[in-house]
Amino acid sequence: MSIDKIFPHSNGAAGTQRSARPAAPATDQKTGLAKAPASGLPSAADAVRISSTAKEMLQAVQGSADDETFDRAKVESIRCEIAEGRFPIDEDRLAQKFRELEEQLGDLG
Numbered sequence: 001m002s003i004d005k006i007f008p009h010s011n012g013a014a015g016t017q018r019s020a021r022p023a024a025p026a027t028d029q030k031t032g033l034a035k036a037p038a039s040g041l042p043s044a045a046d047a048v049r050i051s052s053t054a055k056e057m058l059q060a061v062q063g064s065a066d067d068e069t070f071d072r073a074k075v076e077s078i079r080c081e082i083a084e085g086r087f088p089i090d091e092d093r094l095a096q097k098f099r100e101l102e103e104q105l106g107d108l109g
Helices: 052-065 072-084 091-106
Strands: none
16 A cells, blocks of 8 residues: 555655644743743733632732731841841751641642
8 A cells, every 4th residue: 555545645755744733832941831922912822810719819818918916027027037047946846847738738639
């Protein structure tokens, strides 16, 4: 059987067959992410939609930042102690918190 019978539009030459699939978008070599279209104009793929759950979470976080229990002076004090190397770190407590976090995240995947 000749290739002309299998691929009648190929003229028998290898590599002349065209795919019906669109070409994959170009990717950035450093990040591996798809590059923006050369036209620079936004496309339908550029649209961002925020779910109602995400909006509720954002409102909750913004509300907690304004909470009276948040002590900005204490946070700034701790930040300075860390920068100056004077903040004591309890390695055992830190390790325990990481274990707890990993256990919680283990259920995700």
